[in-house]
Amino acid sequence: MNGMFGRARTALVMLVSAALTAGCAAIPAESHPEALPQQRPGQPTDAVPEPAPGLDPLTLVREFVEASAEPAADYAAARAYLSQRARQQWHPDQNVAVIEDEFSTVYGQAAPDVPDTSAPDTDAETPRPTEDGDGGGNGGGGNGSDNGDDGGGDNDAAGPQETTRPAPPQQTSEPTATSGPPEQVVTVRGGHVGRLGVDGAFIPSDEPVAQSILLRQEEGEWRIVDPPRSITITASDFEETYFRVPVYFTAPEANVLVPDVRYVVARPQSGLPARVVDLLLSGPSSGLTGAVRNPLGDTASLETNVTTTRDGALSVPLTGVGDRSQQDRELIAAQVVRSLQTVTTARVRLLSDGGPLIDGHADWRPGELPAYEAAATPSSDLPGLMVADGRVYSLGSGAPIEGPAGAGQYRVRSAAQSLGGDQLAVVEPRRDGAHLRVGNYGDALQEVDVDAESLTRPTWFPSTTRGEPSREVWTVSGGERVLQVVPDGDGRWVAQSVNSAEISPMGDITELRVSRDGTRAAMIVGGKVVVAAVVRDSDSRTSVSLRAPRVLQGDDVSDAVALDWHSQDTLVVATRSESRPVLRVPIDGLRVDQFNSSNLIAPMRGITAAPGRPTVVADSTGLWTASDLGDVWRPHDQRSPSAVPFYPG
The missing domain is CATH 2.120.10.30 (TolB, C-terminal domain)
Structure with missing residues (x-):
C-alpha cells in the first residue's frame, strides 16, 4: 500500500512539473503596452434587489423608467424589472431618450394569442406590440440592433422612432399582480426633450413620446417582456446622471478652438478624463461634422490607458501623431488640455509614443495655452x-x-x-x-x-x-x-x-x-x-x-x-x-x-x-x-x- 501511494506521489510531482514547464514556456519574454478597455461606468456594483412585490403594471413601468437613469453594470437596476428571458436578451443601444419630468403611464390593450414566455427557456421570442395593441410587427426589443445613426437634420430632432409610436386604445380595467389578464400593454406618455446620440451629443426635439411596453405575469409578479431598444429617462435624471463637457476641435481655416458640447456618464468620477479623451479621438459630433477640423486626425489612439501618475499628473499617452507638424502638435495640446479642464485640475502630461508630444514641454495647464479664442x-x-x-x-x-x-x-x-x-x-x-x-x-x-x-x-x-x-x-x-x-x-x-x-x-x-x-x-x-x-x-x-x-x-x-x-x-x-x-x-x-x-x-x-x-x-x-x-x-x-x-x- 505504501508503495502505491509513493508511486502516486511521484507521478503527481512529475505532472505538476510538466504543467509548470509548459506554463513557463507560454509566457512571452516581452509584452508591448496597450490601452485596455476602460472600466464600464458604475462598475463594480452590488447585487440589485428585485422590485417590491405586488406592483401593478403602471407602477412597475414608471419605476423601470426611473431605474433606467442608473447605467451601472449595463443598466442592472432597470434590468431587474424585466422577465428572466428579457434580462438575458436585452441589449439597449447607445441612444438615450430624454423626456420631461412629468410623464404618465396608461393602460393599453393586451396583445392576444401571444405565446407564454414567463419561463426563461421559452423558444419563441415575444413580438413587440403594434399601435393597435396586437402582437407581431417590427421585432422585439430584446434582440434589438444598435440603431445608433446620429445624422443631423429633421430625423435627429424626431428621436428614435421605436420610442414614439402612438399609444394603443386605453383599457378601463386596472389589473394588479394577482388579478386581471395575464399580460398588459402600458404606454409611457410625455414630452420629448430630446435624445443623447451615440456620439454623446444631445439632439433636441419637441415631439411627444408614446412608448408601448408589454408586460406579463411571471410567478405572480408583473415583469416587462418587451423592453425598448433605447433607454428612456427624465430630464432631471439626465442632468444628474450625465456630465456636460465641451470638447474642442478647430475651425477649418483658422487656429480657433471650437467647443463641441457632449455628455458623458458622471460616475465613477475617476473615469471622466478617459471618457473625454475617447470623445476627442472619435472626432466631432454629427452636428459639427465637416464644419471643424480634428488636429488629432484619424490615426491617433491611446498607447495605454489615461491614468494618474505617482506625481499627480494626468497622463495621456498618445500614439499615431508622430508625423504631425509643430503647429498641429500645439493645437493637439490645446484641444486635449482645454477639453479636460472641466473634469480635472491636475497637470496634463501629453505623450507621443512614450515621449513628450511637444519637446521640452510635457506637462500642461490651461493657463499655459495661447489665447486661441481671441481670434x-x-x-x-x-x-x-x-x-x-x-x-x-x-x-x-x-x-x-x-x-x-x-x-x-x-x-x-x-x-x-x-x-x-x-x-x-x-x-x-x-x-x-x-x-x-x-x-x-x-x-x-x-x-x-x-x-x-x-x-x-x-x-x-x-x-x-x-x-x-x-x-x-x-x-x-x-x-x-x-x-x-x-x-x-x-x-x-x-x-x-x-x-x-x-x-x-x-x-x-x-x-x-x-x-x-x-x-x-x-x-x-x-x-x-x-x-x-x-x-x-x-x-x-x-x-x-x-x-x-x-x-x-x-x-x-x-x-x-x-x-x-x-x-x-x-x-x-x-x-x-x-x-x-x-x-x-x-x-x-x-x-x-x-x-x-x-x-x-x-x-x-x-x-x-x-x-x-x-x-x-x-x-x-x-x-x-x-x-x-x-x-x-x-x-x-x-x-x-x-x-x-x-x-x-
Whole structure:
C-alpha cells in the first residue's frame, strides 16, 4: 500500500512539473503596452434587489423608467424589472431618450394569442406590440440592433422612432399582480426633450413620446417582456446622471478652438478624463461634422490607458501623431488640455509614443495655452455700433461714425461691423427693394448686385488670419435665399447662394447670425431658433452648405425676433413675449434660461451680445443693458428709442 501511494506521489510531482514547464514556456519574454478597455461606468456594483412585490403594471413601468437613469453594470437596476428571458436578451443601444419630468403611464390593450414566455427557456421570442395593441410587427426589443445613426437634420430632432409610436386604445380595467389578464400593454406618455446620440451629443426635439411596453405575469409578479431598444429617462435624471463637457476641435481655416458640447456618464468620477479623451479621438459630433477640423486626425489612439501618475499628473499617452507638424502638435495640446479642464485640475502630461508630444514641454495647464479664442472675440477697443434713424452711430460715444453710413446718405436699416472692426456692411431700403453695401469702415461702401425685396441684417465671418480683413459676409434675401458675399478677383464684392436646402422646409429665415468662429449659423425661422453647421466643400472652399439644422426649445421659444452669440456655445434671444422678453439658450437646446424682465417693455426690437460683454437689448423705449440672467436691466447710455445695437461679428 505504501508503495502505491509513493508511486502516486511521484507521478503527481512529475505532472505538476510538466504543467509548470509548459506554463513557463507560454509566457512571452516581452509584452508591448496597450490601452485596455476602460472600466464600464458604475462598475463594480452590488447585487440589485428585485422590485417590491405586488406592483401593478403602471407602477412597475414608471419605476423601470426611473431605474433606467442608473447605467451601472449595463443598466442592472432597470434590468431587474424585466422577465428572466428579457434580462438575458436585452441589449439597449447607445441612444438615450430624454423626456420631461412629468410623464404618465396608461393602460393599453393586451396583445392576444401571444405565446407564454414567463419561463426563461421559452423558444419563441415575444413580438413587440403594434399601435393597435396586437402582437407581431417590427421585432422585439430584446434582440434589438444598435440603431445608433446620429445624422443631423429633421430625423435627429424626431428621436428614435421605436420610442414614439402612438399609444394603443386605453383599457378601463386596472389589473394588479394577482388579478386581471395575464399580460398588459402600458404606454409611457410625455414630452420629448430630446435624445443623447451615440456620439454623446444631445439632439433636441419637441415631439411627444408614446412608448408601448408589454408586460406579463411571471410567478405572480408583473415583469416587462418587451423592453425598448433605447433607454428612456427624465430630464432631471439626465442632468444628474450625465456630465456636460465641451470638447474642442478647430475651425477649418483658422487656429480657433471650437467647443463641441457632449455628455458623458458622471460616475465613477475617476473615469471622466478617459471618457473625454475617447470623445476627442472619435472626432466631432454629427452636428459639427465637416464644419471643424480634428488636429488629432484619424490615426491617433491611446498607447495605454489615461491614468494618474505617482506625481499627480494626468497622463495621456498618445500614439499615431508622430508625423504631425509643430503647429498641429500645439493645437493637439490645446484641444486635449482645454477639453479636460472641466473634469480635472491636475497637470496634463501629453505623450507621443512614450515621449513628450511637444519637446521640452510635457506637462500642461490651461493657463499655459495661447489665447486661441481671441481670434473669435471682438477687440476690447471696439465698443460696438447702433443703427438709429437711418444712420450708424458708436455704441460707446453715441456719435455718428465717419463716412456716408454715419452721415445718413444710405438711410441704413441694419448693419454689421466685421470682427476686426475695419469693415462695414449695411442694408439700404429703396423703393425697388433692399440693397446691400459692403466696404471699409468709414469709407463709401460698394453696392452689391443683389435683387431682393428684403435682406436680413448682415453677419461677418472671421478672417482666416488675425489682423487681416474679413473676406466674407452673409445675409438672407426674401427670407429664403442665403447669400454669401465675397470679393472677386478684382476686389469687388459679389453674391452667390449658400446651399440651405435643409433649412428651406422649415420656413422663412428672418434673422441669421454666423458664430464668430465661423463654424455655426444661428437663425430665426418662423419665430423659432435654429442652429446649423457651416460646411464648406473640401475642394473649392467657396461652396458652402448649412447642414444638420436643429430647432432649440421649439415648444418654449416660438416668438423670437432677434438673436446673437453670447459665447461660442450660447445664444441670447429677444422675443415678443411680455413675460419672457429675453432668453439664453445653449446651442444643444437642452434648456432655456430667462433673463430678468424688469424695466423692459415688449416687444423687443433687437439684441446683441459677445464674450465678456454686457448684453444690450432694444425694447419699445430704447436700449437696456444687463450682464447676467438675474440682473435688473439698466438704461444704456445711448437712449434713442429707434436704436438697434450690434457688436462686431
